[in-house]
Amino acid sequence: MTADRFAFTIAATDGAARTGSIAMRRGTIRTPAFMPVGTAATVKAMKPADVAAAGADIILGNTYHLMLRPGAERVARLGGLHDFMGWSKPILTDSGGYQVMSLADLTKRSEAGVSFKSHLDGSRHLLSPERSIEIQRLLDSDIVMAFDELVPTTSTRDVRAAAMERSMRWARRSRDAFDGGGEHPTRTAIFGIQQGALDEDLRRSSADALIEIGFDGYAVGGLAVGEGQEAMFACLDFAPGQLPADKPRYLMGVGKPDDIVGAVERGIDMFDCVMPTRSGRTGQAFTRTGPINIRNAKFAEDQIPLDPACDCPVCSTWTRAYLHHLVRAGEMLGAMLMTEHNVWFYEALMADLRHAIAAQALSSFANMFRERYRGTKE
Template identity: 45%
Template sequence: MSATASHFHLIKTDSGTAARRGRLQTAHGTIETPIFMPVGTQATVKALTPAQLREIGAQIILGNTYHLNLRPTSELIAELGGLHRFMRWDGPILTDSGGFQVFSLAKLRKLRDDGVEFHSHLDGRRLFLGPREVVAIQSNLGSDIAMVLDECPPWPCERAACEAAVARSARWAAQCLAAARETGFFERGQLLFAIVQGSTYDDLRRGAAESLAALDFSGYAVGGVSVGEPEPEMLKQVGATTPFLPAHKPRYTMGLGTPPQMLKMIAQGVDMFDCVLPSRVARHGLAFTPDGPLNLRNEKHRRDPRPISEEVVNYTTQFSRSYLRHLVQAGEILGCTLLTLHNLHFYLDLMAQARAHIEAGDYASWHRAWCERYESGAQRV
């Protein structure tokens, strides 16, 4: 498989929006899009087994290059057969490049023209990530989809600083692509996605998207969103990027979002999402329903015999809200497992509904009605 191989098939586009129904072929299986990817930062999706992930419909999961290279190291994972064998997940895996840590660990890193110098958040030791390093690490991990190294500007961001970040990200992307070609990355069936930055500047996003599209990566991501900006601005940034990405390549918005945000971004032409939200809030007693989030810590659920939802049926919904609240209040591990399973299933089922409605040709009206119900809490939970 080469960087330009036809690995993405666009099945249908919605007539009322820019929503797309697609199919992405990877070395470890086919992904039906739009799709949500559960986050497995440390080679595990917290609280769930690979078998449970399969049972709730997970097609692809995400791992973190920065964290896995620190512990247990990409060399050890390679020695033990790669990330799929290491964590016993036989489906596709996407790994980020560590670029987000350029943003999130700003106090522990120093930007250089050739990459990023970090002090490990674990033990303080110095390490360096450049384009060649992130390609080598993701090659060791054996991920199906790898991301280029980029600089994620903060919000708000002065234009001059954003221009510098966009230019640096473009250089690093080209260097990642060159390193991948030189090392047989694509011949091993791995795909490489570029990342479009530009903060809130529409012209910078368009320029970045067009220049990266000319390099013909395997896919393209919208980066630098959900970094503190208001939701309308976030949606505006996505809408300023997707029209300038190749129609025949998959599009991925990184690190978000809520259920309505994802549906609105699908309407803007996004195919792939990841977010820690559904698993993170599960550990704090929050469950997703079609009528909005349900806080199981609330006293009103103490004697509530109902399941979380009558409409979204999974293993967790055999248990009462009363029992789930008890687990949360008692700090029982089972509570984390059951609520994580439910929330991730909710996200994955929502993507399955989106795919069905794009195919049926009524995505525009369906997603608006779904978002209105969720955001208004029409039937109080």
Template identity: 60%
Template sequence: MTDFGMTIAATDGAARTGELTTARGVIRTPAFMPVGTAGTVKGMYPEQVRGLGADIILGNTYHLMLRPGAERVAGLGGLHVFSNWPYPILTDSGGFQVMSLSGLRKLDEEGVTFQSHLDGSTHRLTPERSLEIQGLLDSDIRMQLDECVRLPAPRQEVERAMRMSLRWAERSKAAFGATKERALFGIVQGGDQPDLRIASAEALADIGFHGYAIGGLAVGEPQDVMLAMLDTTVPALPLDHPRYLMGVGQPDDIVEAVRRGVDMFDCVLPTRAGRHGVAYTRFGRINMKNARHADDRRPIDETMDWVPARDYSRAYLHHLIKSGELLGAMLLTWNNLAYYQHLMAGVRAAIAAGRFDDFVAETKDGWARGDLPPA
């Protein structure tokens, strides 16, 4: 019997808030998981990430298997000890990164052979090897190996990948075995085809997992298609298990997915945007590279209680970004992750209070109004 479990504390329509219990701590849902690709959330100290309110981060199997190597991480005490993050970690399977290497990989029924983007060396990833690597990393939530198809794609290709992913799901569960105190999630595929999404969800539920991820979205399709697939898929998933929308991270996409019953999210967007000079705020995105900030003494948003939004002028942030200074990327990354956790805390509170629709309307109104008027 695993220590992993989900408790739903309140609902508002299909939106829900609660807790996931793991051996390393409780995850408040809906949750946004900062991405720590290579054992680090870029530009952040682990203590900062935790202090912003993150209960869980994500690690990347593909990158960690290549460098420094899963066996090495295991020998050094596992990913939690290695990265000084003693709280829950979810690891992806490595499949998405491998599938993106279209010119460097060869897919077959057993798995995928690929060349490292680092040195060209050849590696093999199968459902069994992916779970072995995730076990060596000792993550708390592990993902099945699946095949993700970029959209748009022909139905025949989408169905082939979905069926392959289901066969790999069965093998992943067998490889996971009777692992105690850890969890395994299956991944729904099916592209933009409603019937394939339902078939995938129902088959995964029959196999039985601790949670269910919705994959293959935010891969080129417009938002209305993504939301339509959620409308189709989420009702087909078990009600008392967590639902994880993989790789989706625009704030508007997150709140709309929560509206449809999704519990977990991850995305590189807030950290990547910070490194490229973009701040996420209650006014929407602010491009700090823009020349209009060069003489602006105001902070990003003095009403917020995190340092980058409150204590640094837009003029200074603009200068740092234009100068290529590391501090600029660090401060905006900090701001963005703080905003995302602030958003998720607001989502949870609104669901608990039964006013989620009002919260979404107010939040979207702030984004639509845009930045504060010039001083």
């Protein structure tokens, strides 16, 4: 099923968890969904066809990185991000707000936006809500994110409140810029981002403001920034419920497999994280019994797959011993195969979660997953 623009359907629920689909013109996204991160127009170490074969219905691109290199205007001249990178399914683009505040040098925040110095060449830029939306339109993103301001959860209450309130003003400007974008709004969707750190009342005020503006979906922002799983789950015990039940809920930048399971139990529908690809490039593989470091000497003659329960192309073909050799030798193929396995693992986890919700068996699945996953960690 496809839709001209955006249609979210909930097929089944189990407690706070939901499973369903988002129909868009470039394809249908099964939820709960994990979006592999293609920051700079590539999911690192993987070809687009292999990302799709792993089960991904959508990937994430990033405004900050693409505006600096190769440039949004250039991508537009070359036919848009999908044609440029060879990915035909939906793409969600991050607004760039997180990266501009964590990677760029000499940032200066004001009501206009964020002025910053590029981490690549030192050039000066201003990223505002209007410019962020313009870049995402030039990229021809399918799901556009509103521009927001992120501050650490350890900031003072006044700082957290001020950042949330500014983010809501920027959300209105993002929505207005999106609606004024010619044909683009008729083919795409825009999500607002709830802020407020770990404060329930700030999150409520943020949600109310976003609902008044009106968005196609709503993200829970400002988490997975060092607060720890317990604090994150405590926030997710109330934050998703403050957002509309008939719209997708997206937890940005999460995360570890057990983070995802816990967040799905609390009503989250969409996720993204660099963890499966970054871990693959550094020799870490995710398995049903927990992550393993393939560099460890004990794997040098281990002739079983990375995960005997996995049916990905890597586990169906190669042994831990071979992958240990590739990674220790610094061979490019090692990073490619480890990454491919990890992305398959994440997408298989999402498929299992969807099935468990539909079967009204999420609690037993989640408990079994946690018991098994935490049993062996290296």
